[in-house]
Amino acid sequence: MEITLVTSAFCGACTRTRAVIADAARFLPDATVTEIDVARDPDAAEALDIRFTPTVIVRDDAGVQTFRAEGVPTVPQMLAAAVTALPD
Numbered sequence: 432m433e434i435t436l437v438t439s440a441f442c443g444a445c446t447r448t449r450a451v452i453a454d455a456a457r458f459l460p461d462a463t464v465t466e467i468d469v470a471r472d473p474d475a476a477e478a479l480d481i482r483f484t485p486t487v488i489v490r491d492d493a494g495v496q497t498f499r500a501e502g503v504p505t506v507p508q509m510l511a512a513a514v515t516a517l518p519d
Contacts, residue, residue, distance in 0.1 A: 432516040448485040455509035491516040
């Protein structure tokens with residue numbers, strides 16, 4: 432499972448989202464967390480159709496997006512999203 436966090440340097444909510452993902456990741460030892468800064472990598476952000484920061488995207492092992500949240504998700508939301516990304 433991959434968790435992608437798309438942020439920007441001027442985004443206060445991005446800091447809170449990093450903390451939420453870190454808390455959730457404690458329960459998801461196999462998850463890979465990747466952060467993309469829209470200022471440093473605008474092409475990657477555009478390819479992901481990012482319109483708002485923070486945006487969190489969860490993908491299953493096949494790379495299929497199973498969850499997307501704009502804004503600050505909660506730890507329970509992240510854990511529920513992780514369940515949807517687990518193989519059957």
